[in-house]
Amino acid sequence: MRRLASVRLFGVLAADIAAVSGVGAFLPQNAPSDWYHSAWPHAAGFILAAGLDQVYASWWFAGLLAALALNLAVCIWRRRRAVRWPSLAMHAGILLVLAGACLRVAGGAKGQLPLDQGQACGQLVASAAGGAVPRLPFQVRLSGFRIEYDAPDRHLLQVSRDGVSEEIEVALGRESVLPRFGLVLRPLRALGDFVMSADGQARERSAAASNPALQLELGWEGRSARHWYFDRFPDMQYDAFPFNIVYRHVGRHIKDFVSEVEFLAASGSAVRARVSVNAPARFQGWTFYQSGYEPGREDHSVLLAVRDPGVYLVFCGFAAVLLGMTAWLVRP
Amino acid sequence: MIEAANLAFALGLAGLAGHALDRAGSWRWCGRAGDWALAAAFAALTAALAARWYAAGRPPMANQYESLLILAWCLSVGGWWLSRRWPVRAAGLLGGAVFTAVLAAASFADPTVRPLMPALRSNWLTYHVFTAMAAYAAFALAAAVAVWNLAVARRDSAQRPPDAVVLAALRFGFFMLTVGIMTGAVWAQRAWGSYWSWDPKETWSLITWLVYAVILHLRRTGVLPARKLAWSCIVGLACVLFTYFGVNFLLGGLHSYSGS
Numbered sequence: 222m223r224r225l226a227s228v229r230l231f232g233v234l235a236a237d238i239a240a241v242s243g244v245g246a247f248l249p250q251n252a253p254s255d256w257y258h259s260a261w262p263h264a265a266g267f268i269l270a271a272g273l274d275q276v277y278a279s280w281w282f283a284g285l286l287a288a289l290a291l292n293l294a295v296c297i298w299r300r301r302r303a304v305r306w307p308s309l310a311m312h313a314g315i316l317l318v319l320a321g322a323c324l325r326v327a328g329g330a331k332g333q334l335p336l337d338q339g340q341a342c343g344q345l346v347a348s349a350a351g352g353a354v355p356r357l358p359f360q361v362r363l364s365g366f367r368i369e370y371d372a373p374d375r376h377l378l379q380v381s382r383d384g385v386s387e388e389i390e391v392a393l394g395r396e397s398v399l400p401r402f403g404l405v406l407r408p409l410r411a412l413g414d415f416v417m418s419a420d421g422q423a424r425e426r427s428a429a430a431s432n433p434a435l436q437l438e439l440g441w442e443g444r445s446a447r448h449w450y451f452d453r454f455p456d457m458q459y460d461a462f463p464f465n466i467v468y469r470h471v472g473r474h475i476k477d478f479v480s481e482v483e484f485l486a487a488s489g490s491a492v493r494a495r496v497s498v499n500a501p502a503r504f505q506g507w508t509f510y511q512s513g514y515e516p517g518r519e520d521h522s523v524l525l526a527v528r529d530p531g532v533y534l535v536f537c538g539f540a541a542v543l544l545g546m547t548a549w550l551v552r553p
Numbered sequence: 554m555i556e557a558a559n560l561a562f563a564l565g566l567a568g569l570a571g572h573a574l575d576r577a578g579s580w581r582w583c584g585r586a587g588d589w590a591l592a593a594a595f596a597a598l599t600a601a602l603a604a605r606w607y608a609a610g611r612p613p614m615a616n617q618y619e620s621l622l623i624l625a626w627c628l629s630v631g632g633w634w635l636s637r638r639w640p641v642r643a644a645g646l647l648g649g650a651v652f653t654a655v656l657a658a659a660s661f662a663d664p665t666v667r668p669l670m671p672a673l674r675s676n677w678l679t680y681h682v683f684t685a686m687a688a689y690a691a692f693a694l695a696a697a698v699a700v701w702n703l704a705v706a707r708r709d710s711a712q713r714p715p716d717a718v719v720l721a722a723l724r725f726g727f728f729m730l731t732v733g734i735m736t737g738a739v740w741a742q743r744a745w746g747s748y749w750s751w752d753p754k755e756t757w758s759l760i761t762w763l764v765y766a767v768i769l770h771l772r773r774t775g776v777l778p779a780r781k782l783a784w785s786c787i788v789g790l791a792c793v794l795f796t797y798f799g800v801n802f803l804l805g806g807l808h809s810y811s812g813s
């Protein structure tokens with residue numbers, strides 16, 4: 222008992238846990254076994270047999286954490302009358318965190334939920350972390366998905382001819398007249414990441430502004446034409462056109478990804494919710510996170526569904542540790 | 554913005570030089586001028602951070618450059634505290650040295666103000682980065698004092714700071730590191746649905762946390778006399794440095810975007 226409660230044992234366990242965690246941080250985890258054979262031909266057998274490819278999920282790492290918990294529990298119990306409450310609170314708080322983590326391993330589940338607009342689905346698919354992928358006890362329908370941007374896009378054009386140039390800002394659908402050049406410009410379409418599809422249609426490849434392009438309707442000397450101008454490729458000019466136009470795109474940083482969903486309970490009731498980055502939604506013990514999207518598709522979204530019965534215990538543990546530590550810091 | 558940060562660096566160097574002259578030639582007025590220079594450096598750095606905050610419309614804590622400025626800011630507050638608690642005139646020298654070293658490191662990072670990616674747009678970012686930097690600053694000062702103890706005060710015990718100063722820095726750092734890890738965990742739960750993912754930065758912060766926990770416990774049980782405590786502070790800081798820089802450059806993971 223004395224040994225189990227000793228601070229020396231804590232030192233040994235903490236050193237072991239730190240060392241094993243360090244191995245896990247250096248050695249890539251959860252890779253396919255072939256990968257270890259090609260990267261470390263000599264050590265692969267040992268790595269795989271010892272479970273070093275999945276350190277944090279191994280039974281012996283769990284054993285080390287369990288030993289730490291036991292060490293802490295016995296230590297707290299033996300000194301419960303001898304020490305002040307801040308010390309008890311912070312040590313017990315760490316036990317709560319470990320207990321909450323246990324509940325997550327025992328009763329938690331997670332999986333990805335890819336959804337098309339209008340479609341209702343309850344079957345999760347394995348997320349990268351792996352593990353069991355259950356069916357949800359209800360269905361989720363995507364009513365809409367959108368990407369929000371910080372500021373509207375701004376489109377700047379530098380028009381020049383024979384050494385004279387002028388810079389203007391144009392807006393989609395609005396006609397701009399440059400009397401000096403006798404030129405009329407009307408932006409028709411703007412794309413942040415221009416790509417030409419197989420059937421010759423211009424379309425968006427991703428939500429990022431990787432290849433901004435602006436389609437202009439040009440009117441001059443009684444003639445008219447349409448042409449795409451590219452921020453990244455200012456040399457792509459329209460030959461039959463006597464002006465040089467350089468397009469510059471400003472803005473468009475992604476602010477948020479927002480999915481509007483409906484939870485359809487087995488009882489037939491429906492609950493609307495919004496899921497966005499840093500703002501998950503909860504329903505019947507499950508929490509839904511915005512997890513992915515498909516570039517160029519605003520009718521599709523990927524949510525991450527998580528059930529973690531231990532998370533509140535973990536956060537209560539945090540609160541106890543913080544409370545105890547604050548008092549300890551003020552009066553050591 | 555950059556100009557104010559550069560000014561802070563120059564003033565920090567001047568302060569460091571003033572304190573070095575004070576020690577080398579016992580020119581007390583140089584030390585006093587050095588104190589003024591360090592105070593001015595603090596003011597310039599505060600102005601740089603405020604300007605950045607205003608320009609970006611968010612607290613300046615989103616990338617390596619900004620976090621280094623915050624770290625330097627915490628170091629100047631910590632250096633001031635050290636000079637109050639430890640009347641020997643080495644606090645300005647040590648604080649000034651660490652302060653300018655951090656600003657020098659910042660000059661290698663990219664200072665461009667960029668909009669944040671959606672996951673980083675959260676108040677938790679502010680709490681998380683600030684507490685982590687406050688912890689790192691306290692640990693850096695503890696290690697600076699430790700180096701002083703091992704190198705200079707070994708010969709002249711009148712130069713030695715009381716152990717209580719080192720312990721106070723360690724305690725404060727440990728508290729802040731704990732808060733930093735916990736705010737990170739709460740935020741990760743909100744953003745990614747998991748308070749802990751064994752991402753390399755998380756793992757290394759846990760290692761660092763365990764190392765300091767063991768140091769505090771060993772000290773408490775009387776196993777760490779002053780000299781060993783000093784070496785422990787240096788080992789602890791090595792873990793901090795690896796968590797802060799090493800992980801970004803060598804290991805990647807969820808936190809790696811913050812280096813770009």
Ligand code: HEM
Nearest residue numbers: 226227228231292293296304305308315553766769770773
């Ligand atoms: C990761 C786990 C732990 C953390 C974060 C932690 C934290 C702390 C802190 C911050 C202190 C105050 C140190 C000081 O006053 O300088 C402390 C004291 C102490 N800890 Fe721990 N501790 C942990 C695990 C343990 C374990 C496993 C044991 C038992 C073996 C233990 C036994 C003690 C004792 C006996 C004290 C002195 C208590 C007092 O007099 O108030 N700790 N701990």
